Amino acid sequence: MSDKNLALVVGSYDDAGAASHDYDALRSGQDSGGYEIVGAVVLSRDKDGKVEVKEHGDKSVGHGAAWGAGAGVVVGLFAPPLLAATAVGAGIGAILGKIRKGREEKKLSGDLDEYLAPGTSAVVAVVDDKWADRVEKALARSDKRISRAIDADDYEKLEKALAESADDVVKQINS
Template identity: 80%
Template sequence: MGTKNLALVVGSYDDTAAASDDYQALRSGQDAGGYEIVGAVVLVRDTDGKVQVHEHGDKTVGHGAAWGAGAGVVVGLFAPPLLAATAVGAGIGALLGKIKKSRDEKQFGVDVDEYLAPGTSAVVAVVDDKWADRVEKALDRADKRISKAIDSDDYDKLREAIEKSADDVVEQINS
């Protein structure tokens, strides 16, 4: 993965149903061969600010092995504090500290309050940057969209930390 140039593509929605519809359209576009998605999730933030992570538009993730590297990496690249609030594990915590420093230096991730304000949803995807424009256009119901370059080294390190911490995450959730 380290040789790819990656992009984070985010669409923000006032309507959760529109976010789910665009997520399904995004997956259909991939299935039709229009582009390739490394990982994608739908994030839903209630009016109290609590965030739920959905994969496949309707399946909540964050419990057991379903959390996995895919959803965790996408969330961590979008907004490291959201991953920190959802996942546990020393490896993830230490890496998120480094990513936060990196974010401050490189404008890593996006502004959560702008793209996932309370009472809104977002579709967040990680793609090879050659597909970023197509993926961004696929989110046609979004109120606003953004595409940002991702350091592939950050992606690889975060994915590895989440994979190594998966057992810790499951144990913490089940305790």
């Protein structure tokens, strides 16, 4: 289990351009040393409810499979059903079930509909909780923001399971 306390920071946007701008600002703040991001994505949900990962990345990893797996961890922590619909493997399913149960117990299950309603976008970032306030401020153009504590152990288990099936996750996230 990690000694870090993690936070999931979400900014919700009616304008996809504003989400992309804040994502760039978020990455820029990390690059300038203002904070560290564990993982971040821009999600877009069309009017029919289909969710798409628009942008993703992780400063500590290069390109390729690790980028897709990192995006998968962030998506899985924000909205386990989204990842469950695309990811393959019993280990991932079991971890997502635990995360989903924990979210329901903490009354977090409405986050997807509230922060990524049809026709909107969201920037979702996982950060060490000591940086959560700075990251929230970087999402200045968002219509609303939220920061929630997440279980570092869940993060690590999901990251490991996704890394083991990284090729499948990358194909699903990028399709």
